[in-house]
Amino acid sequence: MEKPLLVTDFLDRARRHYGDREAVVATTGERYSYDELGDRADRFAAALQDRGIEKGDRVAVLDPNTHYHLEAAYGSFQTGAIHTPLNYRLTPDDFEYILTDAEVDAVYADYEYAEKIEGVRDDVPTTTFVTNDADGVDGEWEDFDAVVADAGADYDRPEMSEGDDVTINYTSGTTGDPKGVVRTHRTETLHAYLIALHQELRDDDVYLWTLPMFHVNGWGHLYAVTGMGATHVCTRGIDAAEIFETVAAEDVSYLCGAPTVLNLLSEYYGSEDGDLTTTGDAPVRIATAGSAPPEATIRTVEDEFGWYLKHVYGATETGPLITTSDARRLFDADDDARFSVKKRQGLGYLGTDVRVVDEDGADVPRDDETIGEVVVRGNQVMDRYWNKPEATEEAFTDRREGYYHTGDLATVDEHGMLAIQDRKKDIIxxxxxxxxxxxxxxxxxxxxxxxxxxxxxxxxxxxxxxxxxxxxxxxxxxxxxxxxxxxxxxxxxxxxxxxxxxxxxxxxxxxxxxxxxxxxxxxxxxxxxxxxxxxxxxx
CATH class of the missing domain: 3.30.300.30 (ANL, C-terminal domain)
Incomplete structure (x- = not known):
């Protein structure tokens, strides 16, 4: 039999099996169970519907990693709306473009960033504006807590299909206007399954949100951590001292961080006099991506912090994650040679066809010398670019038909492990x-x-x-x-x-x-x- 793959299933499962267990440690000090998180999401869903939001409408979220983002996202999912997370480092002009391009109907914005939306609200189609501190924001904004308090918990969950659009993630727009990457219930769900498997998520995990939730839905952790019934520990940004303190105080077992974040942690660790507590009672693992971390950084994280590092790779268009260097049969856990393996982008995730091809679309030899472009085909790859059919066609047809072309140049070793050599634009x-x-x-x-x-x-x-x-x-x-x-x-x-x-x-x-x-x-x-x-x- 077939059961539709829907992102609403993740919170539904957590509420069903872990309703009375801790779901969220908020930046404001509150702690919410999955029952409480679910109730707030229900109420936000009801409030959206009271304001005319229907299935297929776009609801944008501009927020650092707080519990409000989780509630707004799942509240939107439950109405059948399309979650459109926004990068909080963008400018008002960027927000004007995205809100207009996606024809966003409602926006929730954290008080710290709402002014960027306020400055362009007369130039965008959005009609509903919600923040988490209406008194601290200029303009006419509804207060999130008041909205959910006033709304009932009853809402109408529409019939949804796994082929329905559920998120639009905008790329950085480094070579023109940002492109909206459209993902369906199916692609998001299967990617979250892969995250749960390859990142070894369990129900007793405590996940620290150092990776922005807006960034491809937090690499899928928005879904996977919730669905497993694990605990979300929220943050409002990257601070090395706070990260170490929180890891120890909350028994954090898992977090993510780009190589620059690892470097920040390493520098802080090296500047402290005496021993710095780097773990609680639970062993810690950390995932990194973005570019290959230097071996020296991996060595510091594993040998000095005592954390286990997983190097993963992908792009906004690919889910994002499509490969992992966590191939333990290919390295000795006690041998420094493992660092050279871990800095590689690695092997394809289950069910993911990752290839490195030459200009004619043929696979390059596994000699770890011949450079080609990384192309990928998998269930976690995007459906299309929002309103950009020509860009979509180009992305899937350049060197090899039917594969998404990443623009990354790589070699492949005898085991099929990728090693990114450069971006097309960065090769010298x-x-x-x-x-x-x-x-x-x-x-x-x-x-x-x-x-x-x-x-x-x-x-x-x-x-x-x-x-x-x-x-x-x-x-x-x-x-x-x-x-x-x-x-x-x-x-x-x-x-x-x-x-x-x-x-x-x-x-x-x-x-x-x-x-x-x-x-x-x-x-x-x-x-x-x-x-x-x-x-x-x-x-």
Missing amino acids: ISGGENISSIELEDTLYEHDAVSQVAVIPAPSEEWGETPKAFVVPSNGDPENPPVSTEDLTAFCESRLAGYKVVHRFEFVDELPTTATGKIQKYELREEEWEDEEGMVGQG
Whole structure:
């Protein structure tokens, strides 16, 4: 028999089996059981319907990782509406574009970010505006707690199909207007199943929300953690001291963090005098993605924090997660050689066809040298781009028909493990030679004076392009760094082939990043190439 795959099933299951157990530790100090979380979601659903929201309408959520986001999301799901989470680091102009493009009917916005919506509300089709502190926000906003208190718990859950749209996640828009990635009940549900399996989620897990919930629905943890009946520990941002304190105080067993977050934790850990408590009673595992973490970072996380690291990979369009380096039969848990395996993007998730293909769409050899583009086919891959049929067709038909094309360049080893070499736009073509910016970054991260680094192609009269490194020094002072550019060049010369050596450096106090901590190299590229007609690699 067949049963429709619906995202409403996740909260339904948690309420059925874990109703009296703790579901959420709120940033405001409250603790909610699954019965209480479910009741608040029901009331928000009823309130939405009272305000005219119907199946297929779009409901946007602009919120850091608080319990309100969970309640607004599940309340929306239960009405058959399409959840549209917003990146809280965007500008009012970005919000105006997204709210208009998606024709959003209602928006819930955290008090800290509501002013960004208030500034454009007369220019968008949205008619319902809710916040969690109406008194602290300018304009006419309804208060979330008052709304759910006034609403009854009865609402009409419409008949839904697993093929119905359920979320629209907007990409960053680094090469034009943001694109809305449309996902169905089916794609979200199957991705959440894969998360539960590959991330080893259990009902006694305590999950710390360091990954933004808006980011592809928190990599599916919005569903998977709930469906397993585990505990959500909410946050309002990334603070290293608070993360360590919360891990210990709440017995956190699982969290996620981009390599830049791992680096932040490592720096804080190294700056503390004496022993820093890094775990509670439960062993801790952490998932990282975005770019390959340097081996030195993995070593710190596992050998000093005592956490188990899982390196995963994907994109907004792919669910996001499609591969994992957690292949324990391929490394010895006590051998430092495991770090070289764990920094790879790894093997495809169950039911996921991940390939690396050449320009003709043929699989590259498993020699760990030949570079091709990563393409993927799987049940967790997006349905389409919202109102962009041409972009959808291009994404699935470039090199290999029917596969989503990621734009990432990789090699494959004898076991079929992927290792991303670069983005198409980040590969450096110097004198006709392809140079991986990731390889150069890994090398520079080994230097004690380098806290963070991003390498991009810079214009060169002699070579067309040449590597340039933007370095955040370990002392945080770009005016007086603890190392010279000559020393860094010499460091590279001792470890890299001559044509790969970095000769250009710029010390900076910070690198541009996304809300998930992923470095935005395109900003650095645009600034570096603004006076040039074009790039050799067209990045």
